[in-house]
Amino acid sequence: MLHDVAIVLLDSALRLxxxxxxxxxxxxxxxxxxxxxxxxxxxxxxxxxxxKRTVPLAARAGRLLTKKRAAATSAWxxxxxxxDKPILGTSLAHMHARVCRPGQGKKRRYIFPRDFVLHSLRxxxxxxxxxxxxxxxxxxxxxxxxSVTVSERYVHPTGETVQLAFDDRLETLNRRALKSPRGxxxxxxxYRENPISKYSL
Numbered sequence: 001m002l003h004d005v006a007i008v009l010l011d012s013a014l015r016l017x018x019x020x021x022x023x024x025x026x027x028x029x030x031x032x033x034x035x036x037x038x039x040x041x042x043x044x045x046x047x048x049x050x051x052k053r054t055v056p057l058a059a060r061a062g063r064l065l066t067k068k069r070a071a072a073t074s075a076w077x078x079x080x081x082x083x084d085k086p087i088l089g090t091s092l093a094h095m096h097a098r099v100c101r102p103g104q105g106k107k108r109r110y111i112f113p114r115d116f117v118l119h120s121l122r123x124x125x126x127x128x129x130x131x132x133x134x135x136x137x138x139x140x141x142x143x144x145x146x147s148v149t150v151s152e153r154y155v156h157p158t159g160e161t162v163q164l165a166f167d168d169r170l171e172t173l174n175r176r177a178l179k180s181p182r183g184x185x186x187x188x189x190x191y192r193e194n195p196i197s198k199y200s201l
Contacts (some may be wrong), residue, residue, distance in 0.1 A: 037062030061188035
C-alpha cells in the first residue's frame, strides 16, 4: 500500500489527503481529455480555492491504477482495514517509519534523508515539472496552489533549460507561425520580398 500511494504522489503531485480520499469514479483512465494516460478529478475541498482541479496521470501511475482497479473490492482507491473506509494517514505514517527507521537489529534497506516524509514526494514531482520546463502558472494549476507566487519556487531555469527553450520550443512555434497565412511572424519575413529594404532579413 505504501508503495502504491508513493507512486501516485510522485507522479501526480497530489496532497496526501487528496490521494487517500480518492474513489474510483474520480479516476478516469481513458486516453482522452486532459491526460494521455488518464486523469484524476480532485473534488475534495482543500487548503485553497484552486484545490478542486483535474490532474493528468503519468504513464507509471496510470499503469498502477489500472492494475489496482482490476483487483478492486472497494470504492476507495486506497482502502483501509475495512473496505468501506480509506486507509488512515496515521497508518501510512507508521509504515513509512518502519521503512525509514527499522527496529533495533534490523538492517536498513533504504537510506532516506532525515527530514523525508511522504509529502516530500509532492514537492519532488513539482520540482521535476519545473526542471522539465513547466511554467509557474501550469504548476499552480496542477498543484492547486493558492497563487502563482507559491508555484514560482519550483521554477529554476538553468542555462540548459533556457537554451532548450530557444532551440526547441521557440523554433517549433516559429515554424507553426510560418505555416499559418495569418501568423504574425509571416509579416516579418515579408521584408525579404522588398528589394529596396536595407533591413531585409
